[in-house]
Amino acid sequence: MSIESKTLQPEELQAVVIRFVGDSGDGMQLTGTQFSDTSAMFGNDIATFPNYPSEIRAPQGSLYGVSGFQVHIGSVEVSTPGDSVDLLVAMNPAALKTNLYALKPGHTIIVDKDSFNKKNLEKAFYTTNPLEDGSLEGYRVIEVDMSTLTKEALKDVAGLDNKAITRSKNMFALGMVYWMYNRSTDHTVDFFNKKFKNKPELVEANTKVLNAGFYFAETLELIPNSFTVSPAKMKPGTYRIIMGNTATAWGLLAASEKSGLELFLGSYPITPATDILHELVKHKHFGVKAFQAEDEIAGITSAIGAAFAGDLAITTTSGPGLALKGEALGLAMMIELPLVVINVQRGGPSTGLPTKTEQSDLLQAMYGRNGESPVIVIAAGTPADCFNFAYEAARLALEHMTPVVLLTDGYIANGSAPWKIKSVAEMPEIKNRKVTKAVENWHPYNRDPKTLARDWAVPGTPGLEHRVGGLEKDSVTGDVNYVPENHQVMTNTRAEKIKRVQDNIPDLKVEYAQEGDLLVVGWGGTYGTLHSAVKEITEEGYKNIGFAHFNYINPMPKNTEEVFKKFKKIIVCELNSGQFAFILRANFGKFDFQQINKVQGLPFSNDELIQKFKQLL
Amino acid sequence: MEATAVKKYTYKDFVSDQEVRWCPGCDDYVILNSMQKALPEMGVEKENVVFVSGIGCSSRFPYYMNTYGVHSIHGRAPGIASGVKLANPNLSVWIITGDGDAMAIGGNHFIHVLRRNIDLNIVLFNNEIYGLTKGQFSPTSLVGQKTKSSPYGNTQPPFSPGELALGANARFYARIGGNNPKAMTQIFIEAHRFKGTSLIEVLQNCVIFNDGCFTDVTDKEVKDDRQIYLEHGKPMIFGKNSEKGLVLKGLKLEVVIIGENGITEKDLLVHDAKEKDPTLHQMLVRLEYPIATGIIRAFDDVTLEEREDELTKKIKANSKYKKTDDLFFSGETYEVK
Numbered sequence: 001m002s003i004e005s006k007t008l009q010p011e012e013l014q015a016v017v018i019r020f021v022g023d024s025g026d027g028m029q030l031t032g033t034q035f036s037d038t039s040a041m042f043g044n045d046i047a048t049f050p051n052y053p054s055e056i057r058a059p060q061g062s063l064y065g066v067s068g069f070q071v072h073i074g075s076v077e078v079s080t081p082g083d084s085v086d087l088l089v090a091m092n093p094a095a096l097k098t099n100l101y102a103l104k105p106g107h108t109i110i111v112d113k114d115s116f117n118k119k120n121l122e123k124a125f126y127t128t129n130p131l132e133d134g135s136l137e138g139y140r141v142i143e144v145d146m147s148t149l150t151k152e153a154l155k156d157v158a159g160l161d162n163k164a165i166t167r168s169k170n171m172f173a174l175g176m177v178y179w180m181y182n183r184s185t186d187h188t189v190d191f192f193n194k195k196f197k198n199k200p201e202l203v204e205a206n207t208k209v210l211n212a213g214f215y216f217a218e219t220l221e222l223i224p225n226s227f228t229v230s231p232a233k234m235k236p237g238t239y240r241i242i243m244g245n246t247a248t249a250w251g252l253l254a255a256s257e258k259s260g261l262e263l264f265l266g267s268y269p270i271t272p273a274t275d276i277l278h279e280l281v282k283h284k285h286f287g288v289k290a291f292q293a294e295d296e297i298a299g300i301t302s303a304i305g306a307a308f309a310g311d312l313a314i315t316t317t318s319g320p321g322l323a324l325k326g327e328a329l330g331l332a333m334m335i336e337l338p339l340v341v342i343n344v345q346r347g348g349p350s351t352g353l354p355t356k357t358e359q360s361d362l363l364q365a366m367y368g369r370n371g372e373s374p375v376i377v378i379a380a381g382t383p384a385d386c387f388n389f390a391y392e393a394a395r396l397a398l399e400h401m402t403p404v405v406l407l408t409d410g411y412i413a414n415g416s417a418p419w420k421i422k423s424v425a426e427m428p429e430i431k432n433r434k435v436t437k438a439v440e441n442w443h444p445y446n447r448d449p450k451t452l453a454r455d456w457a458v459p460g461t462p463g464l465e466h467r468v469g470g471l472e473k474d475s476v477t478g479d480v481n482y483v484p485e486n487h488q489v490m491t492n493t494r495a496e497k498i499k500r501v502q503d504n505i506p507d508l509k510v511e512y513a514q515e516g517d518l519l520v521v522g523w524g525g526t527y528g529t530l531h532s533a534v535k536e537i538t539e540e541g542y543k544n545i546g547f548a549h550f551n552y553i554n555p556m557p558k559n560t561e562e563v564f565k566k567f568k569k570i571i572v573c574e575l576n577s578g579q580f581a582f583i584l585r586a587n588f589g590k591f592d593f594q595q596i597n598k599v600q601g602l603p604f605s606n607d608e609l610i611q612k613f614k615q616l617l
Numbered sequence: 618m619e620a621t622a623v624k625k626y627t628y629k630d631f632v633s634d635q636e637v638r639w640c641p642g643c644d645d646y647v648i649l650n651s652m653q654k655a656l657p658e659m660g661v662e663k664e665n666v667v668f669v670s671g672i673g674c675s676s677r678f679p680y681y682m683n684t685y686g687v688h689s690i691h692g693r694a695p696g697i698a699s700g701v702k703l704a705n706p707n708l709s710v711w712i713i714t715g716d717g718d719a720m721a722i723g724g725n726h727f728i729h730v731l732r733r734n735i736d737l738n739i740v741l742f743n744n745e746i747y748g749l750t751k752g753q754f755s756p757t758s759l760v761g762q763k764t765k766s767s768p769y770g771n772t773q774p775p776f777s778p779g780e781l782a783l784g785a786n787a788r789f790y791a792r793i794g795g796n797n798p799k800a801m802t803q804i805f806i807e808a809h810r811f812k813g814t815s816l817i818e819v820l821q822n823c824v825i826f827n828d829g830c831f832t833d834v835t836d837k838e839v840k841d842d843r844q845i846y847l848e849h850g851k852p853m854i855f856g857k858n859s860e861k862g863l864v865l866k867g868l869k870l871e872v873v874i875i876g877e878n879g880i881t882e883k884d885l886l887v888h889d890a891k892e893k894d895p896t897l898h899q900m901l902v903r904l905e906y907p908i909a910t911g912i913i914r915a916f917d918d919v920t921l922e923e924r925e926d927e928l929t930k931k932i933k934a935n936s937k938y939k940k941t942d943d944l945f946f947s948g949e950t951y952e953v954k
């Protein structure tokens with residue numbers, strides 16, 4: 001059974017940000033995912049971001065055990081999970097305390113009043129009950145005896161223990177929010193039917209509680225009106241909601257199928273990159289060979305071995321792991337093998353802020369190796385974009401016989417958004433440099449004259465037996481060679497090879513003003529926040545601000561300088577102290593690059609960006 | 618690719634065009650020649666052989682073999698070799714490593730590669746010294762050993778490679794003197810045939826920085842008395858005139874003289890390399906007199922790639938996903954018109 005709301009004439013909103021927060025055990029991730037999936041299927045554009053506690057099993061009711069899920073839905077394009085919140089659903093005092101800061105003044109809080117008991121208030125270090133002491137006066141508070149009402153709704157369902165009953169109160173909250181935003185419960189009821197296929201009592205219980213919440217909201221005078229967010233204008237097609245890390249994994253699967261090469265992953269678990277490993281290990285049916293190694297070094301070296309033997313080889317990690325991989329990455333560069341290295345950046349330095357986001361590994365990716373060892377560096381901009389850039393990393397590695405470092409970050413890796421599903425048939429061709437037959441006078445460092453990519457002869461090919469290694473090699477024969485002039489030639493060749501990748505990547509695009517006063521420059525995972533800030537300020541009437549976002553960092557697109565020339569001022573925005581600005585200055589010294597930087601483990605907020613842009617206009 | 622194939626190659630087919638650059642008199646030459654002699658006997662196609670090394674004098678080895686090869690980075694050959702083998706299980710993959718390469722910088726990879734039991738072969742050149750960097754002590758150098766980095770004598774107690782390997786669940790372990798090419802060749806062939814990770818420790822003399830480190834066991838004059846060469850299924854006999862043997866007394870191996878105190882050949886232990894329980898293999902590895910050589914352990918076990926292959930076949934057969942499109946368009950999708 002499912003229901004539709006028909007009562008009031010709902011108020012139309014363009015976009016809404018809702019945050020569901022509760023104890024780790026309260027099922028907030030599920031609640032949030034259900035709401036965002038339902039909204040996406042309704043046609044909204046969405047962006048979501050989870051916020052888990054870093055403790056695996058934090059004590060119940062504690063401040064650090066709070067788990068949250070934020071969703072931004074819109075009838076207009078939505079490119080970030082949103083800064084401040086329109087509706088906060090807080091399942092206990094700790095959740096209220098840790099999240100109230102994000103709620104816009106005057107906006108709504110729904111709380112489970114039952115959970116505001118002495119014990120939980122103490123655990124959240126409240127000396128007085130915020131529901132009674134007037135501290136929430138500036139907000140609209142909807143107090144609901146959710147635990148009691150859930151129990152009441154379930155009194156006739158047989159076969160449920162106490163735990164199952166308390167666990168379903170999140171569905172009461174979800175039911176209420178569905179009513180408030182004029183959403184159908186269909187999708188969630190379908191979900192129960194699938195998830196609890198063999199446990200009909202749980203299907204019944206969860207559906208009952210969901211509906212109870214829905215009806216409760218409808219009849220409750222405390223909620224004077226409901227809202228609606230109309231479908232967004234999106235390109236027609238088949239969509240799904242995808243998380244950045246999943247998109248990365250799937251981009252690799254697509255590249256493997258398109259190139260006809262088997263996928264090999266060598267990896268060692270590390271937050272926030274592990275979900276790529278988790279995803280790829282599932283896909284043995286596609287012949288994926290996922291190897292969990294003893295450390296990051298073995299992760300990359302096993303991938304190098306697989307690349308030598310002819311597979312599409314991948315290694316995935318985060319900052320500290322990339323540091324460990326440095327020496328081996330230099331080897332892969334030296335022996336010129338195709339290898340995709342994915343770094344899902346997190347807050348650094350050292351162990352840093354494992355669950356927070358940052359863009360501070362850019363210089364490590366560019367230069368974090370001994371000797372002169374250029375590699376391709378690219379970065380994905382949004383969760384769904386991770387699919388394209390993982391695919392692109394594989395394409396470039398194979399076509400140019402080089403390691404490619406793909407940078408994503410915790411923000412886009414864990415965030416999710418609608419993805420217009422791409423069939424492998426629509427993806428660009430991937431060539432590779434394999435030589436399958438013995439050739440007279442063949443040398444392993446024979447190169448394509450255009451790209452300088454060397455030949456790829458894999459073990460098992462008769463007549464092409466050869467040795468590669470980390471020692472400098474003769475530019476013609478590939479044999480070990482320490483001659484000074486030869487080293488210079490090889491150093492130049494390796495650099496030139498990466499430079500020529502420019503011929504195989506798209507131009508830098510400018511959004512909004514194509515020329516004018518201010519060019520906003522970003523790279524990687526800040527695309528969403530920068531884009532929405534530029535969009536907003538443009539809509540306010542500033543018509544002279546352009547936005548150029550880099551996905552290709554080494555090499556940069558050919559037209560980069562042309563783009564810079566068209567603006568009076570350039571501001572480089574990044575979640576570090578100015579690493580990309582540093583690279584830009586080194587390459588385009590005649591321009592003046594201003595900076596917006598933030599190193600707090602957090603994404604940019606719309607307001608801070610807009611404020612700074614305005615100062616420059 | 619097994620030995621039944623016609624013998625296609627000779628020793629020369631495996632000699633590369635690169636000039637060998639080890640010090641004259643180094644045991645590394647013996648190992649190279651033994652390998653080049655063993656390969657034609659294995660019946661494996663030349664293009665299916667891959668040598669992967671780390672860094673060290675020993676690790677120059679792949680350059681001298683006319684096969685596929687990777688001279689990689691210090692200590693990391695096990696990772697690279699594992700990747701090669703998992704990518705293409707038809708290959709015969711060899712890791713070439715030194716005592717420092719395998720047990721200092723590469724110690725972690727060394728124990729894990731043994732634990733996993735991928736069908737790889739490891740040749741460990743143990744010269745109880747860092748050769749390439751000109752003579753520092755290694756994790757197998759003896760206490761008191763004077764080296765460039767221990768001028769007053771080494772104070773760090775060593776690993777025994779065999780003990781370490783068995784502790785890491787090595788399925789195949791052999792030890793052989795660096796001056797015994799005949800036995801070494803045979804052991805290489807056996808290692809190739811063995812399904813699983815094989816470790817061959819060569820007691821390798823470094824004429825420059827640790828000359829004579831094994832002469833008290835490997836020297837022609839003393840070797841028959843100081844070494845026992847173990848063969849599966851044969852009684853544990855040694856000595857110039859095969860007059861000595863090993864028995865188990867309590868929890869210790871003991872040397873006995875055949876004919877003395879009524880001891881006959883029948884009383885001696887019979888070597889069982891294939892036994893799963895490594896207790897006796899450990900005792901043989903630890904024995905100081907005589908030093909055990911030959912194939913000490915060769916326990917047949919399932920390999921990692923066999924397990925992976927079985928799983929993959931089963932999953933492929935039962936999966937509804939044949940192409941990535943099947944996955945991408947499955948589950949929770951929705952249409953935007």
Ligand SMILES: Cc1ncc(C[n+]2csc(CCOP(=O)(O)OP(=O)(O)O)c2C)c(N)n1
Pocket residue numbers: 672673674675676691714715716717718719742744746747748749750755
């Ligand atoms: C990362 C790194 N650290 C140190 C070295 C220097 N190095 C090269 S070989 C070696 C020791 C080699 O000893 P061993 O493995 O016993 O090989 P041998 O030369 O004795 O055959 C060292 C310390 C290096 N090449 N790379």
Ligand code: SF4
Pocket residue numbers: 638639640642643644645674675744748749822823824825826
């Ligand atoms: S230094 Fe020692 S190990 Fe190295 S080549 Fe010379 S003799 Fe052999």
Ligand SMILES: [Mg+2]
Pocket residue numbers: 673715716717742743744745746747748755
């Ligand atoms: Mg050594």
